[in-house]
Amino acid sequence: MKRVLIQDTNGKLKKETREFLVSLNSQLRDRGLSSEVQTLMAADIGVYNRGIALKVLPEGFTYVNLEQKHIPEIIEKTLLKGEQVAGIAREGSVGQMRIVLRNCGVIDPESLEDYIAHDGYQGLARALELGPEKVVEEMKKSGLRGRGGAGFPTWMKWNITRGVQGNEKYIICNGDEGDPGAYMDRSVLEGDPHSVIEGMMIGAIAIGATKGFFYIRAEYPLAVERIQKGIDICYSRGLLGKNILGSSFSFDIEIRLGAGAFVCGEETALIASVEGLRGYPRPRPPFPSVKGLWGNPTVINNVETLANVSYILCKGGEAFGKIGVEGSTGTKVFALTGKVRNSGLVEVPMGISLRDIVFEIGGGVLDNRAIKAIQTGGPSGGVIPEQFFDTPVGYESLQKLGSIMGSGGMIVLDENDCAVDISKFYLGFCVDESCGKCAPCRVGGTQMLAILKKISHGKAEEEDLARLSQIAQAMQKASLCGLGQTAPNPVLSTLKYFMSEYRAHVIDHKCPAGKCSSLVSYRITREKCTGCGMCARVCPADAISGSRQDKYTIDAVKCISCGQCFDVCKFTAVSRQ
Amino acid sequence: MAMTKEDLLAIKNKTLAGQPKNWIRVGYSTCGIAAGAKEVLEVLSGEVKARGLELQVKKCGCLGLCSAEPLVEVSVEGAPRVIYGKVNKDVAHKIMDEHVCQKRLVEGHIYEI
Amino acid sequence: MSTVTMVKALINGKPVEVAYGTTILEAAKLVQVKIPTLCKHPDLTASAGCGICIVKVKGNRKLLRACCTPLEDKMEVTTHDSEIVQTRLTVLELILSNHPTDCLICGRNNDCELQKLAAEFGIREDRFERIVPEIPADKSTGTLILEPKKCIKCGRCIDACQNVQDVWALSFMDRGFNTRMAPAGDIKLADSPCVRCGQCSAHCPTGAIFEHDDTRKVWDALQDPEKVVVVQVAPAVRVAVGEGFGYPVGTNLTRKLYAAFRRLGFKAVFDTNFGADLTILEEAGEFVERFAHGKGALPLITSCCPAWVDYLEKYYGDMIQHFSSAKSPHEMVGVLAKTYYAGKQNIDPSKIVVVSVMPCTAKKYEIGRTKDMFASGYQDVDISLTTRELIRMLKHAGIDFNSLPDEEADSILGDYAGAGTIFGATGGVMEAALRTAYFNVTGEDLADVNFYAVRGLEGVKETTVNIKGTEVKIAVAHGLANVKHVMNKVREAIEKKQPVPYHFIEVMACPGGCVGGGGQPYMVTDEIRQQRAKGLYDEDSAMTVRCSHHNPYVQQLYKDFLEKPLSHKAHELLHTTYVSRPLYNK
Known part of the structure; x- marks a missing residue:
């Protein structure tokens, strides 16, 4: 049986899409195909702002900008013969590439077997065979750079620490993810905890560490729970503790909780916190690689970085290095939020344009408003206006625009954002x-x-x-x-x-976006007012009065500029300046 | 007994071999739970049990389409594998009735991206 | 033999060669470059907070902090250019915008590091809105006053209290702009572990932690015709007071001080060193009782430091039987002034006001500690001033200190042996006690009275002294963080019923001993501590009478008044008791 999923991808073609569907059903009925083809409205078929679109399963053909005249050919070629119709097929699709999130949504995060079934701990096994130097080599080939924001080459950080003399070395996973709106690390810790545990162990082999710490913010109780479960399972199955996988490598992991301080995501403040001291950063040099936790050589890696590590050691650094662009290899997980249709986590190869992320994957701006800018990098980043949306995403490319990639926060701002x-x-x-x-x-x-x-x-x-x-x-x-x-x-x-x-x-004491309430005033245009009274009903300050006869007015003195009347008026009688 | 390298391969093969033909995955990370995945999971598991179906209902992590949570991925013989979003109690029942039993995809909730 | 790696670099274009590990700040001094600093204190580890000492290093896009960045080989450092200067200026303006404008009525007026920097940087306007949170002062100890409004969050007091002294009375509360300096748990300082050692106040760059100023009380007494105001001065003061008048560090100005006191109007000038000699007679007596005659517990531990007494009552209350019951030297002089001296001079003791000039802030608390401090029937010492207060008083008094002639003290309670003067340095009490203990045990004087093993700035000094065949094991600890090393060893031995590791222990709360006291002039370093101590050891070496038991005026005192060391009268007047006051329930 074939399935035809139909969607109004502009959000404004409800009527037309319904009519299309009716016509399609009727033509199928005429051809006696009703029991062979199920047609239905879908919520999202991955295409945006391309008119009426449909997707045929199981083949997966996607057709865009459809009109009823296309129906016969679709039935003839695709539904009957399983062939693609040229001309209406979607061109050049931009897709996600899930490496960090490879297991998220696929495996049961609390099951070790499920993880192993998906090549889990193969990377660790290989790392044990290769030994520290070759592991670093593999990381160098991959070109992986720290995903926490700084973008320091991971192989280099490990190599420096590997070379420092020390009896006790540590590796810490930084799970303090504090950027507002960023939750990539949380999803990985919750959805695929073993990938990070494995990545940490590989790092430990490379630098010669015997103890690892997960520093997870206390605001992520589920992540803490899942990582703890993962650690416990590993201990019970001999994947942590002494002589792992029959080698001479022994390793222990402990979880330490953050306590509500964004600054503890900074390396030296994180170390101070683990040491039980006030989370104050320390001057560098000395760098943690040389003198870190309790004065010992320490590597701190981000969650996403480590999730990449286990993949790299499993599938090979060279293969990873081919993904993305030069200087920024691999993928990046972005937390796409704000005034965007599909907010969530997207993982894309580096080098994809901002436009593609927001419009092709994100579905464009909510309510079809005009986009103002994309904010990247959280509180350390900047805004990128529309003229730069074709910039490929990467460490240096975003820096040139005055922003940063940061940990992956990407917030879409529209005309109503100031x-x-x-x-x-x-x-x-x-x-x-x-x-x-x-x-x-x-x-x-x-x-x-x-x-x-x-x-x-x-x-x-x-x-x-x-x-x-x-x-x-x-x-x-x-x-x-x-x-x-x-x-x-x-x-x-x-x-x-x-x-x-x-x-x-x-200078003008005005807020063009209408956001800063002190600078915004609302008026009701008498001519447009129908006297329905909705505005008065929603006004929290009792500032609107009137009647169906006399129409309604806003008392400027009582008005607190919340904008509720503006949002609720169906007749655009409320104006804002 | 501590795990060896050979064990890894053995476990992998065994687990893959034992994969159920019919399964449902429910997004069960913070985004899903916050959106109401717990109730959805209960409905689905309850129905599977009540109907005595050979169908594995399993928790999984975040698929990334967080604005559409709760997300449910369904793979049963006789129908294509799809992801449903914005699933609530009623939609969960529909998934069991229509998709699982009648092999007809449920209207208006498919996220095929 | 260790090899020191040298690094060669350029600072402002000038070549400089230093041992690796030298900071840019220190290296710059070699080429006559003074990089401005604020939060850095030469005595403490750099916290790298303020951001004033930033410099440019070629190849690094960030500005680095000179106070904590080691100079690396081939580094090219620029310390002053328009960008750096402008950035420093803005940082200082920001700090000033967070600081009250009370300079004219602040105790640190003209002696404040922030003021100095603002003057140096030529600040002429308030560029930013002034935002100073209203935080009330904490005057609960009566010794040290906390004014968090004036705090610039440099962290020195906290470093001193937590890391140097291991007392942990002070900490940073809250965070960000709301950060303030306060005892943990936001309790009053008097309820905290604070022992009033004053190291916080001695390191504070502004008026945020300031000693309780008692100079007004002294002026009032001096101007009261009814009162007979007498003064005594501690050993550590005489080698530090000169720093307020341009003298090289460590200059011993004893006789000038005596002259100054007389000009100020004190009716009698005594010397705490006399009290020190007296303390030795009593304490060495105690030691011999315990060591040679088995009467009392060993080790014997000195107790002349009031911050140490507070600390021991809080944390080592279970070992009170080990502490010498002898009072501190100035308390002894105080009680004798109102009994022995009053009697000899026929003065009504109720009219006598005893002022102690001490290097110490804790003495302010000590003078009212228990009723033992009222053994004369009146408060034995009425007022305790710090060296800093004395310097301010002398300047206020219109005395040309530098030109004063040398004068003498009132010998009755003013003459002292060399042993008395070395009390001001760590190890000094021990050395003085050993000189007399030797005599007490053997009946002979030592040929060489110098005990070099107990001198110097090492945190814990351990040695064994041979008294005619008997081994006496000694430990000297200074800086409260070092106390636990010694005391815990003793406690463990006692618990395990093993022989004690020491027989005699000297503890000084302040690093360096009293020369590094909390009330001494600002900007102390280990070098300054050594120079001040040298001033005392040099005085000791030059004296004819170097042992306390040979002090003729002390001998006279016993003959006329106290009978002998540890006599009933001596116990009444010169000894005290201790009470276990644990701070936290076990």
């Missing part, structure tokens, strides 16, 4: 999470936030924009750790690309 508000949000996050050790971040961040608040309330002067810039530079140059050094990035990035919005706030 650049000032976005930078205020991220800076507010950094100020909240600042550890307070160094003055540039502790005071600088607070001062910058105070200025941004002034701007969003329309109380700033032009001089304040210069002050913002001055503090931002000092923070970037003089902060002790990455948190302070990169906290100004969203501000600097929005200043660079959306200066006009800042100036509107400062």
Whole structure:
């Protein structure tokens, strides 16, 4: 039996799609094929903004921009003969490549057998055969760079630590994932814990570590539970402890919990936290590779990095190195969120364009609004406006635009998002999470936030924009750790690309996006008002009064500019300025 | 007995050989659970038991399409393997009735991406 | 023999060669470059907080902190260019925007590191809005005042309290902009483990931790015609007070101090070193009782340091029987001033005000510690001033200190032996006690009274002294973090009923002993501690009378008043008791 899945991929063609379906069903009936073909509306067939589209199973042919005139050929060629119809077939599909997420959604994360059935621990077995030097070689061939954000070549970090003399070496998995909106690591820890455990063990072999730690933020209880289960199972089956897989390699793993501090995702602060001290970063040099946990050579790797490691040792570094682009090999998992249709985790090969990620995989902007920018890299990143959407994703390419890839946060902003508000949000996050050790971040961040608040309330002067810039530079140059050094990035990035919005706030006391409530006012246009009273009903401040006869008006004094009336009015009688 | 390298291969082969022909996977990470996967899992497991079906219902991780959670992937003989999204109690029942038993895909919830 | 790797690098274009491990900050001094710093204290590990000492290193896109970055081979460092200077300026302006503008009424006016930096950097405007959180001061100890409003979060006090002293009374609370310095659990300092050693105040760059200023009380007393105000000065003060007047560190200004005190209006000038000699007579007596006659527990542990007394009552209350019951030297002089001296001079003791000038902040708490400090019938020592307060008083008093002639003290409670003056250095009490203990046991004086093994800045000094064939095992610990090494060994031996590892132990809470006291002039380093100690050891070597038991005025005191060491009267006036006051329930 064939299945035809149909979808209105623009979101605006409900009627037309229904009619298409009716016509298709009727033609199938005429041809006596009703019992051979099931037709149904699907929720999503992976194509966006291409009119009426359909997908045929089991073949998987996808046809786009359909009209009823295409139906006969579809029936004739595809449904009867199983052949593809040219001309309406979807061109050049952009797809995800699941390496890090290879087992997520496939295996039972609490089952060791399921993991092994999918080539689990083959990488470990191979690493034991190869030995430390060759393992590093393999990693070098893969070109894998740290996925936590810094992008430091993993092979190099391991090699340095391998070369440092030390009785006791450690490897730590950084599961403190703190970027707002980023949850890639959480999904891997929950969905495929063994891939990270295996990756850690391979790293331990490379550097000569006998003890490993998982540092997982306490806000991820399920991840902690699944990793702990994974560790326990490994111990019970001899995959952890002494003489693993019959070799001379012995390894122990322990979980340490974070306690609500974003700064503890920074290497040296993480180490301080594991040591039981206040999560304060430490000056580098010495680097953790040389002098880390309790003064010993330590490697800290991100969850996603380690999930890649187990794959690389299993399938080979060279094969991995062919994925992506030069300098940024492999894939990257992005947490695509914001004003996008399909928010979730997407894993794509490096080099794919931002446009493809957001529009081809993400499905484009919610409610078909105009896109304003894509924010990448979380609180350390920046905004990327539309003119750069064809930029291929990679470490250096995003840096050139004034942003970073970071840990993979990707937030879609539309016309209703205000650049000032976005930078205020991220800076507010950094100020909240600042550890307070160094003055540039502790005071600088607070001062910058105070200025941004002034701007969003329309109380700033032009001089304040210069002050913002001055503090931002000092923070970037003089902060002790990455948190302070990169906290100004969203501000600097929005200043660079959306200066006009800042100036509107400062000089005209207006918020063009309509977000900053102090600068937005709402009016009801009498001519458009039908007197339905919906606005008055939703107003939380009792600021709207009137009647069906007299129409409705907003009392500007009582109005708190929440925008509820604007959202609810079906007649666009409420205007915003 | 501690595992050896040979054991790895043996376990792999044994597990693969024992894969059920009919299975349902329910996304059971934080995103799924938060969206209501627990109830969906209960309905599906309950129905499988009640109907005495040879069908494995298993928890799995996050498929990545988090805005469509709860996600349920269904693979039964006689129908193509598909992923259903925004599954609730009612949709879960429909999946059992229509997809599993009648081999007819359920309307409006397929995420075939 | 270890080989030291040398590195060659350029700083501002000038070649410099240093041992590997030398920081850029230190290396720069060799080419006459002063990189500005704020949170770095030469005595403490760099915390790398403030961000003032940033420099450029060729090839590194980040600015690095000179205070903690080691100079590497072939590094090219730029310490001053317009970008660096502008960044430092902004950082300082940010710090200032978080600081109150109380300079004119702050105790650190004209002596504040932040003020100095602001002046150096030529700050002329408040570029940023001032945001200073309202946090109330903590005056609960009456000794040290915490003013978190003025704190610049440099972390020095916490490093000193946690790592150097191992007391852990202070910590950082909250985080980010709300970070403040306070005892953990947000309790009052008086309820915390604080022993008032004052190391925090001695390292604080601003007025955030400041000693309780008692100079006003002294002025008031001096101006009261009814009162007879007398003063005594500790050994460690005489070799440190000069630092407030431009003298080289360690200059021994004893006789100038006596002259200054008389100009200030003190009716009698005593010397705590006399009290030190007295302490030795009592304590050496105690030691011989226990060691030679088996009367009492060994080891005997010194107790002249009040911060140490507070610490022992909190944490080693189970070992109280080991502590010498002798009071500290200045308390002895105090009680004698109001009894022996008052009697001899026919002065109504109720009119006598005794002022102690000490290197110590804990003495402020000691003078009211228990009723034992009122053994004369009145408060034996009325006011305790720190060296820092004395320096301010002298400047306030309109005395040209540098030009004063040398004068003498009142010998009755003012003359001392060399053994008395070395009390100010770590190991000094032990050395002084050994000189007299030897005499007490053998009846003879040592040919060489110098005990070099107990001198110096090593945290724990252990040695064995031979008293005519008998071995006496000694330990000297300074800096409270080193106490546990010695005390735990003793406690373990006692628990396991094994022979004790030491017979006699000296403990000084402050690193270096009293010369490094919490009330001494700012910016102490190990070098300065050594120089101040040298000032005392040199004085000792030059004296004719070097042993406490040969101090004629001490001998006179026993003959006329106390009868003999450990007599009933001596116990009444010169000894105290201790109470176990565990801080945390076991």
